[in-house]
Amino acid sequence: MKKQFSGKIWKFGDDIDTDTIIPGKRGTIPTIEEMKKYAFELLKPEFGSTVQPGDILVAGKNFGCGSSREQAATVLSHNGVRCIIAESFARIFFRNAFNSGIILLTCSGIQDVCEGGDIVSVDLDAQEVSVNGNTFKVGKIPDNLFKIVENGGLIEDTKLRIKSGVKPLDITPLSIEESRKTGYTLVEKILKKNAGRSHVEPGDIVITKPDMLMIHDIYTPYLLDTLQKMGADRIAYPDRVTIVFDHCMPTAVAKNDYVHYDAGLELARKYGITKLHIGEGICHTIMHEAHYAKPGEVATATDSHTTTYGGAGNFCSGIGTAEMAAALITGELWFKVPPAIKIVLNGHLQKGVMSKDVILKILGDITASGGQYKSLEFTGEAAHEMSMEERFTVANMALEAGAKCGLFEADEKTAEYYGMDLGDIDWIKVDDEARYEKVLTYDVSELEPQLSCPQGVDNVHPISEVAGTKMDEVYLGSCTNGSIEDLKVAADIIKGHTVAKGLRFIVVPATNTVFKEAIKLGYIKNFYRGRSCHLSSLLRSVLRHALWSHDR
Amino acid sequence: MSSFIETILGGKAGSVVTVEPDYAVINDGVSNASVDDISTVAYPDRVMVIYDHDVPTGRPEAAAILRKNLAFADKYQCKYVQAKGIGYQYMVNEVVKPGQIVAGAGTHASIFGAIGALGINVSIPELSRIVETGRYSIVVPETIYVELEGTLPQGTGIMDAAFALLRTIEGVRRKAIEIYAPQLDLHEKEVIMSMICMTGAYAASITETQPEKTDVRFDLADVVPMVMFPVDERKDQARAVIERKEVLSGTDLDAGQIGGYTGGTIEDLRKAADIIEGHTLALGFRLSICPATSRDYILAMEEGLITRFIDYGAQINAAGDHSEVVQGAGAMGRGEKLLTTGLYTYDGAMGMKGAYVYSASVESVARASYTKKI
Numbered sequence: 013m014k015k016q017f018s019g020k021i022w023k024f025g026d027d028i029d030t031d032t033i034i035p036g037k038r039g040t041i042p043t044i045e046e047m048k049k050y051a052f053e054l055l056k057p058e059f060g061s062t063v064q065p066g067d068i069l070v071a072g073k074n075f076g077c078g079s080s081r082e083q084a085a086t087v088l089s090h091n092g093v094r095c096i097i098a099e100s101f102a103r104i105f106f107r108n109a110f111n112s113g114i115i116l117l118t119c120s121g122i123q124d125v126c127e128g129g130d131i132v133s134v135d136l137d138a139q140e141v142s143v144n145g146n147t148f149k150v151g152k153i154p155d156n157l158f159k160i161v162e163n164g165g166l167i168e169d170t171k172l173r174i175k176s177g178v179k180p181l182d183i184t185p186l187s188i189e190e191s192r193k194t195g196y197t198l199v200e201k202i203l204k205k206n207a208g209r210s211h212v213e214p215g216d217i218v219i220t221k222p223d224m225l226m227i228h229d230i231y232t233p234y235l236l237d238t239l240q241k242m243g244a245d246r247i248a249y250p251d252r253v254t255i256v257f258d259h260c261m262p263t264a265v266a267k268n269d270y271v272h273y274d275a276g277l278e279l280a281r282k283y284g285i286t287k288l289h290i291g292e293g294i295c296h297t298i299m300h301e302a303h304y305a306k307p308g309e310v311a312t313a314t315d316s317h318t319t320t321y322g323g324a325g326n327f328c329s330g331i332g333t334a335e336m337a338a339a340l341i342t343g344e345l346w347f348k349v350p351p352a353i354k355i356v357l358n359g360h361l362q363k364g365v366m367s368k369d370v371i372l373k374i375l376g377d378i379t380a381s382g383g384q385y386k387s388l389e390f391t392g393e394a395a396h397e398m399s400m401e402e403r404f405t406v407a408n409m410a411l412e413a414g415a416k417c418g419l420f421e422a423d424e425k426t427a428e429y430y431g432m433d434l435g436d437i438d439w440i441k442v443d444d445e446a447r448y449e450k451v452l453t454y455d456v457s458e459l460e461p462q463l464s465c466p467q468g469v470d471n472v473h474p475i476s477e478v479a480g481t482k483m484d485e486v487y488l489g490s491c492t493n494g495s496i497e498d499l500k501v502a503a504d505i506i507k508g509h510t511v512a513k514g515l516r517f518i519v520v521p522a523t524n525t526v527f528k529e530a531i532k533l534g535y536i537k538n539f540y541r542g543r544s545c546h547l548s549s550l551l552r553s554v555l556r557h558a559l560w561s562h563d564r
Numbered sequence: 565m566s567s568f569i570e571t572i573l574g575g576k577a578g579s580v581v582t583v584e585p586d587y588a589v590i591n592d593g594v595s596n597a598s599v600d601d602i603s604t605v606a607y608p609d610r611v612m613v614i615y616d617h618d619v620p621t622g623r624p625e626a627a628a629i630l631r632k633n634l635a636f637a638d639k640y641q642c643k644y645v646q647a648k649g650i651g652y653q654y655m656v657n658e659v660v661k662p663g664q665i666v667a668g669a670g671t672h673a674s675i676f677g678a679i680g681a682l683g684i685n686v687s688i689p690e691l692s693r694i695v696e697t698g699r700y701s702i703v704v705p706e707t708i709y710v711e712l713e714g715t716l717p718q719g720t721g722i723m724d725a726a727f728a729l730l731r732t733i734e735g736v737r738r739k740a741i742e743i744y745a746p747q748l749d750l751h752e753k754e755v756i757m758s759m760i761c762m763t764g765a766y767a768a769s770i771t772e773t774q775p776e777k778t779d780v781r782f783d784l785a786d787v788v789p790m791v792m793f794p795v796d797e798r799k800d801q802a803r804a805v806i807e808r809k810e811v812l813s814g815t816d817l818d819a820g821q822i823g824g825y826t827g828g829t830i831e832d833l834r835k836a837a838d839i840i841e842g843h844t845l846a847l848g849f850r851l852s853i854c855p856a857t858s859r860d861y862i863l864a865m866e867e868g869l870i871t872r873f874i875d876y877g878a879q880i881n882a883a884g885d886h887s888e889v890v891q892g893a894g895a896m897g898r899g900e901k902l903l904t905t906g907l908y909t910y911d912g913a914m915g916m917k918g919a920y921v922y923s924a925s926v927e928s929v930a931r932a933s934y935t936k937k938i
Contacts, residue, residue, distance in 0.1 A: 266915030
């Protein structure tokens with residue numbers, strides 16, 4: 013593939029979602045070759061039959077939004093589309109497209125001067141696109157990413173790299189001194205340190221070498237399968253990988269869970285992965301509890317709530333199975349530097365108001381898409397007053413706003429939690445010279461407890477509006493609120509009370525460490541003595557089974 | 565001299581009697597079906613509605629059953645018991661007194677015989693009738709007297725003795741069994757009682773005084789480790805093959821479950837903790853610990869047993885009856901093999917059809933957890 017090329021334009025507007033690209037009802041067609049005919053069938057029915065290899069899509073804002081179906085990118089790729097120019101792209105589509113062999117260029121202005129059928133010329137070296145005598149600037153596509161596209165996508169690219177012998181990327185991370193340079197957001201600071209880049213800005217693609225890759229048992233069978241398809245008989249850094257058996261432990265869905273369990277053991281055996289946590293707790297909690305995800309480092313996992321360790325100033329974000337396979341083999345992973353929103357938390361939380369209430373309030377304000385591919389960066393006295401566990405709660409839920417990551421500054425509490433010198437991590441700090449897309453300021457002193465109500469995490473109401481609603485079940489746990497601090501809060505509140513008749517109160521400590529500590533401190537006994545508590549070590553971070561009946 | 569069953573029912577063998585049971589038990593296992601038929605409740609305070617099987621609910625259908633049971637208990641002001649663990653075990657420990665009569669749907673109701681109470685296994689329509697009328701009629705059965713002699717050899721457990729007994733005792737269908745075994749402790753008596761009606765007996769009890777006659781003598785010293793085999797259907801559970809464990813010796817296992825009134829009481833958990841001490845859980849063996857009742861759970865925590873099980877790598881389940889799991893903690897996949905202290909080994913009892921469930925003593929399951937073999 014050349015770096016200079018031209019193509020005929022197909023023009024689209026704003027918010028083209030994945031369902032428009034390929035309707036959901038076509039999603040079960042077994043082969044992509046068969047499916048590709050139906051691309052844009054509702055919007056441009058002629059597309060499937062007339063698109064030519066090399067044609068270029070030009071679109072407005074948020075191209076590829078909606079559900080994260082990988083097929084949207086693969087049908088375009090199989091139709092011969094190698095380049096899409098848009099004002100902005102949806103987060104997941106962006107990754108899926110490159111990994112399917114399509115170059116995405118972010119560009120404003122071209123949309124106003126072209127029509128479908130015009131020819132656009134692209135010069136990747138000059139970082140320009142031109143049409144009808146107008147030229148526009150576009151972002152840089154790094155060589156490694158270009159190579160993925162040139163080789164026909166991530167799976168093919170990885171196969172080729174295996175064939176020619178995977179050579180580790182020569183990256184020298186920035187020193188701590190170099191990392192202190194101001195004028196950067198937290199996410200920029202962490203990514204450029206890892207990637208060894210003296211300067212980055214939003215929209216840049218950086219190639220990182222993740223310090224820790226985490227796989228949980230939902231994805232073990234697919235990952236094993238993908239690694240085998242890629243022909244991998246070894247992975248780059250087995251000691252930077254951990255496998256957590258948590259979603260399917262104890263096995264509960266009879267026809268599936270044992271397959272996931274066996275695949276996890278097979279992955280470990282075949283690729284020499286020794287950091288195994290079988291039924292020990294929720295993956296995201298283990299990642300910080302076991303100090304696998306450290307401040308200032310880069311971690312990633314096959315799960316959306318991977319943003320959790322941002323509470324410790326760790327850059328972490330979820331990826332798909334094929335990407336995880338490629339990252340395991342090559343030891344590398346690319347990221348597009350996200351723009352950042354600074355969230356200043358002033359004041360002091362009142363007694364009975366938790367960090368969960370803060371993030372729920374923010375979620376309600378900015379909505380589930382308000383943080384789309386952004387880095388949410390928390391600062392202010394209330395942020396520093398939060399314990400580490402409270403910060404992890406907030407970072408965990410940044411994802412719910414669509415954010416790429418949710419980051420806290422590193423301070424004495426961070427250093428103490430990890431047993432590190434503050435001097436080694438104090439560069440993870442919000443500085444006034446950094447350019448933020450937006451600044452949101454809250455006075456948390458006024459905040460009352462918040463609830464996310466059905467159906468949708470951003471349907472947030474203060475508790476005063478929903479108090480009195482009759483409940484069937486109360487669940488305390490998960491990667492958001494299963495810490496020892498959370499259990500203590502609950503144990504203190506229920507002291508001297510009895511669980512209401514017919515209410516199911518389920519307590520799930522996040523990890524065995526939390527569980528054992530709670531036993532030691534007498535909390536678990538309190539829960540049982542409070543009667544009606546069903547304590548369980550079902551350490552499922554995602555409850556895949558409806559816990560109440562359909563008729564409510 | 566009158567037999568236990570004659571005394572408690574108030575009539576000679578062969579006579580028709582009508583009694584008013586002290587308790588009728590409806591749980592979220594099988595007996596919740598009776599709720600659908602009941603249109604009135606004679607004595608609300610004698611009806612125990614217990615949530616003890618699908619804890620916490622693993623399926624929407626299970627949650628619907630809970631709602632049904634709760635609505636029933638609310639409507640008729642019956643007793644609603646939740647989060648106490650296995651209902652029968654909880655009632656043996658804390659509710660039922662000697663001389664009382666408990667009606668439930670299931671062969672294990674005979675557990676109450678261990679404390680001198682009568683547990684009767686009735687059909688679902690019969691259970692509904694008992695709840696509606698408060699009465700129960702029966703022809704008083706004959707009694708078979710069994711004496712257990714000697715003591716168990718090292719390495720065997722009381723479940724092994726019960727299995728051996730099930731193989732030995734014949735011709736007791738619809739009869740009452742009275743067992744004299746003064747050398748057993750209360751828990752051991754409960755295990756024997758909870759299992760003995762798998763012989764098809766109507767009811768069973770422990771007698772504390774030596775009866776005048778003995779029909780069957782059984783020497784505990786002859787007991788060897790036993791295993792109950794998988795069986796095709798639930799209705800044939802009592803016909804499952806019971807064999808000496810050695811015939812299956814070396815069979816690879818995928819998982820083990822220690823729980824129920826035959827494995828999840830504090831006595832059993834202590835035994836299991838002792839057996840695994842100094843050993844490492846076999847990689848690829850999934851061990852579930854299911855304390856029988858909340859009391860057992862709390863005691864096990866206080867004695868440090870739960871922490872030892874956690875450190876060993878076991879999964880700790882909520883207190884309750886996890887011996888039949890369609891979907892929920894401990895479910896097994898096709899072709900997998902489970903060794904459990906639970907008493908259901910029919911195809912599909914623990915998850916998928918095509919999984920193999922074997923039942924054995926807590927001693928056998930605990931040992932298997934570090935060898936991954938029967």
